[in-house]
Amino acid sequence: MAVVGPLRALAQAQGQALLNQLRREAGGVGVAGAVVVAVLVPLALAAPTAGSYVAGVRLGGLVAHPESRERALLTLSGLLLLIPMGLGFLAGVLGGEAANGLSMRGYPISRRTRLVAQLLSSSLELLPMLALTSLAGLGTGLSVARPSFAPIALLLCAQAAVWTLIVQYVARGLREAGQTRPVFALSALTGLGLLILSKQSRPLLFAGGRMLREGLSYSPTMFGAQGLIDMASSDVAAALLRQLVPLAVTALAIEITARHAARHEESGAGRRPHSAAPERLWTFATPSRGIARLFVCAVLHSRQGLTLFFMPPFLASMLVAVSSVIAEDLRGAPPPPFLANRLPESLGAASLFGILPFLLLHMNSELWLNQWGWDGRAVRTLFVAPIAMRDLLLGKLMGLGTIVAAQYLMTAPLLSLLRRPRAAELLWGLGAGAFALLVMAGLGHVLSAGLSRPVNQRGRAGEGFAAMIAALLVLAATLAPVIFTYAISRVRGEWGVALGLWALAATGLAGYWRALPFLGDRVRDMRKQFLQAA
């Protein structure tokens, strides 16, 4: 029997692990469940991919026009740089240990093979996958806008994909060396750059936008992107010559990374240094505040939790960037494809800030539906500790509220770049969100006890579908009263809606308070069940 090469073995093992995870996520219901999850995962990637595709088609059209050419090239060049930088850094900081070089050192494979395998395997994680699918969408969009752009556009996007993987590898190395803060700062700066690029006409961001434009004019991506103009005038040779600059940068980046990886392995460096500072113990005024802090820490100290936490601001940034590219109104340029030309207008008209808290809560359904799971082993300690069940439940509610509030504070300012929010809209959104939080946390306590599973996704048969049905039921239980209240109070205008929804939130709080003893009893009854699952 033939011997399988190391790269193929690594690729097959990665594929197998992914399939195992899909089966696990489907609740162990076999191939059918895995197929359902396999469809759901790409759906999660669909929005940024579609957005990038639309942006690609739009930019392709603008590049073909002399009037809009320069700005379009700058934007394209910026996207090709900032997507890899932003998502690559975040992936490196938040990513798992799958591509950790030290963990694969024991195997008899060459360093280069190991590096390639690590880069490829990291592409299966969510954030690099988001970057890769976004770049694929961008490249496809450019190619569709003008088929002659295809070779250059796809080459540029493929290189940006390689940069994403390299950046995440470097950022992971920095994280292992305990340098998390600089990496976060760089990510934040990159995100800011993306926003400046997308809103370069705003006076507040003008200075930053000018600096960024100056920098981008000399970037390797700009050299490569200018090849699109050559392709538009059928000068293929010039277009290909221009690609030498970004290709050289890619080759250099790969070489430097490979050399660094070799040095890193030889020295065994990169392990986080142990802090000599004494441990600072937590203090909190009430048991429920302590539980809230425990819950928040459990979520933010896990890879899935962090990804979930940063997903709303990331999606908001994408929305702002794509909407901005579409909104570029230049005479003679072709309109954006499909319904995308109506996106900026639709976003302006939609009650974005009203529905935001509600959306955030539902994007966190894994948190409220799996509240006990996020504490993992701490659940055992909590249930044998002398803590009243009421405090435990209140603590969970406060923890969820803290996480959603932090997400809101990150996401709302980004969305305000699309349009200025109205005060009444902000108010009614927060009222609806407060009501939804109470219902979700209340029902979530009970559902989470019944569907409890640790964060590492140990599950029981059928759990995936049961969780999905539970999520739909809770969605109905939160959505119906909110829509009803919205409908009846709408006749009194937006301030009337705000008043109505805050009244609903107050009713929800009173109901939650009254239901707390019952919820506590119910969770206590199910304690044995979820202790076993934990």
Added chain:
Amino acid sequence: MALAEGLSGPQFLRFVGRLHGLDDRSIDRRREELFELLDLRPAQGGLILDYSYGMKKKLALCAALLHAPRVLFLDEPFEGIDPVTSRTIKDLLGGLRRRGVTLLLTSHVLEIVEHLCPRIAIIDKGRLLGDGSLDDLRRRHGHEGSLETLFVDLMGGARSGELSWL
């Protein structure tokens, strides 16, 4: 050895075997032998992340032995292992040693170290306190007792006392 927890035990061993240049048939044959010997019976399709600590230890040992190494580094190989399998592993390692395989193992189970290792090094916080055969160590430190008593003496003795609130 870092285990790929998203794989099942057999899948992981196939992955490790392939990286060592073994063909799939040899890997499967060796895996069956190893599982039988170490009494490792994972559930069909169960992933490594579901394995108990002892099962993970056994699987890591399987992965280390799969390619017939000439040098073997083992970190606490008996930790979390049941007494019967512990004896099996001890016999297996003894057999490997007799066949010329170099073993370097770290352990806090000093009774096993005493019986298995011809050469012992005692390290405390990165400092080498003693090195040699058990007889050498006894002679050098003027000690007649077991490795455990020698070890405790070299560490400065065990602490004793009472807790103020009990």
